Amino acid sequence: MEKNVVIYxxxxxxxxxxxxxxxxxxxIxxxxxxxxxxxxxxxxxxEKSGQMDTPVILVDDEMVVGFNQSKLNKLLSKK
Incomplete structure (x- = not known):
């Protein structure tokens, strides 16, 4: 299933x-x-992240602040 990914x-x-x-x-x-x-x-x-640092990445409804490869992998592989 395709994930909805947004990066600020x-x-x-x-x-x-x-x-x-x-x-x-x-x-992706x-x-x-x-x-x-x-x-x-x-x-x-x-408003979503509570901060001004970038990147802020949304994978469906879950947020990753900064480039955290292991957390991104976990969210991207979630069913």
Whole structure:
């Protein structure tokens, strides 16, 4: 089953870049919101995560703050 993956990121964020590369390598499609340009999405990210750090990654309804590969793997492999 396809997961719904959203990443809130900044183009200057090295952890965001690594997270997106990782998802792409695994063949996972995702929606990428540049919170530097999109203030509505930036506000949404802060409301959901309670912080301003990027990346914030949502896998279905579960959140990963930062690039945590093991947590992402666990969420992506959940049935």
């Amino acid at each position: 990121s900044l183009p200057t964020c090295p952890h965001c870049k690594r997270a997106k590369e990782y998802l792409s390598q695994k063949g 499609s995702y929606v990428d919101y540049d919170v530097g340009k999109d203030k509505v999405r930036a506000k949404e990210m802060i």
